[in-house]
Each structure stands twice: as structure tokens, then as C-alpha cells.
Amino acid sequence: MAPDTQALYAQIRHRLIETGEWDQIRGVLVTRLNESGWLDELKNRGKERGRDMDPTTFQAIYDELRPSASSSMSPAVKKEINAVIKQHLDRHLL
Known part of the structure; x- marks a missing residue:
């Protein structure tokens, strides 16, 4: 990852952790991964x-x-998690 990308990732991750949304995203991911086996x-x-x-x-x-x-x-799990992350980013960045 390029330094600018790393810095942006760190800022977004920090913001998601502060708001509790990181745990929500992680919870959805763990649930879907468990359900898929x-x-x-x-x-x-x-x-x-x-x-x-x-x-x-x-x-x-x-x-x-x-x-x-x-x-x-599973591609379906990846797609769902990406959509959840996008929703959180859209809510806070726009």
C-alpha cells in the first residue's frame, strides 16, 4: 500500500472504531463467514x-x-461486506 493510501486507511479505520461501526462491520463479516462454513x-x-x-x-x-x-x-460474502463498508463510508464522507 502506498503511504497516502495507508494514511487514509488508518484515518477511516480510526473513525469507524470511534463510532463503533468497525465492530458492526466485523460482526456482519464473522456471521456471514460462519454461515458459509x-x-x-x-x-x-x-x-x-x-x-x-x-x-x-x-x-x-x-x-x-x-x-x-x-x-x-465466498464472492457473495465479499460483495456484501464491501456494500456494508461503502454504506458506512458514504454516510460519513458525503
Whole structure:
């Protein structure tokens, strides 16, 4: 991320946290990911990888699962969360 983009992201995130909307967005995301089975799938993949690693470290499992985790998220969930974020931004930026 470019420095200007990082600064803007930090400002928006701070504002969403201050207003409590960050938790609302996160709540919707967690609910949708749970409903779609994504959380259970990721947890199971993490357990499998942990069994195969020696030594097992959180960072190693995280580094291995992170790239595929975001790409395996349902397009419908991504679209819904993007719409929720856009609504919050429109409300505060316009």
C-alpha cells in the first residue's frame, strides 16, 4: 500500500472504531463467514497443517493459510461486506 493510501486507511479505520461501526462491520463479516462454513473450513485446514508441522508455530500456519484464506472467501460474502463498508463510508464522507 502506498503511504497516502495507508494514511487514509488508518484515518477511516480510526473513525469507524470511534463510532463503533468497525465492530458492526466485523460482526456482519464473522456471521456471514460462519454461515458459509468458511470459518470451520479454515480452522480445519489450520489443524491439518499444524499436525504436519514440526515445530508447530502460529506464525507458520498463519503464513501458509493467509493467501488461500482470502481467495477462498465466498464472492457473495465479499460483495456484501464491501456494500456494508461503502454504506458506512458514504454516510460519513458525503
